[in-house]
Amino acid sequence: MTPLDCPRHPPADPPVTLRLNEALQLLAHSGLPEPTGEPGSVQWMQRLIDALVDLSSRDALTGLANRRAFQLALEREIDRVARSGEPALMLVADIDHFKLVNDRHGHAAGDEVIRAVAAVLADSVRPMDLVARVGGEEFAIILPNCPHTFGLTVAERIRQKVERMSVSVGNGRALSVSVSVGGAFAPQWVRSTPALWLERADLQLYAAKAAGRNRVLLEPTADSHVSHDEKRLLFDSTSFQDFL
């Protein structure tokens, strides 16, 4: 074995030149200011990283959290609920017959409608709640520490606000749309998975669509329904020992 092969002395990496121009161009293109401070300093680099992290967490059309940020928040919230036992609600909202908006008024008008619905959602919840755009015309909201009695109130408030809203889409045209909303509370004290929680909320959304749209359906909480998979997670999980 030559000294060069020795794992204690791996070959030195070639010197790296930081390619920051692309990162700065990305910020400028997204309408974000350059980081403040001395370019190249540690503080400046940290601000640049913070801005890029923020950018990669946001949906470009609406400025809401994107699917990636939503998924991260969902995992954190599932964990928090299982430890604290606080009720947390997930709502999923989908614009009704949105394809018709695009088909009749064009894609740009559709984008305006998506932006307007996003603004209503963001405006209808508490600062601690996370509103995300998770698909084309589909949104999800995580409401931590949300009492069961408050769930229907907030979901219904969203539905009504969207119904009353008028979106101006140029050339003097104004559109009205509606949303269907489904929701489910995270099973308290039970280790669930993001996929199972989302699936429950989605089931309610599909039911709201099937029942005629422009309505809210929340999974009933009285029977504190726990699925077979969640029971398995509860009793199979080694981390269950953490709670004992």
Ligand SMILES: Nc1nc2c(ncn2[C@@H]2O[C@H](COP(=O)(O)OP(=O)(O)OP(=O)(O)O)[C@@H](O)[C@H]2O)c(=O)[nH]1
């Ligand atoms: N303008 C615009 N349209 C989008 C965007 N993303 C997805 N869409 C469109 O959204 C439409 C979604 O249509 P569907 O999934 O058929 O649902 P829908 O017409 O809303 O009907 P229901 O959900 O059953 O009430 C499709 O036509 C997509 O092309 C976007 O970012 N902007």
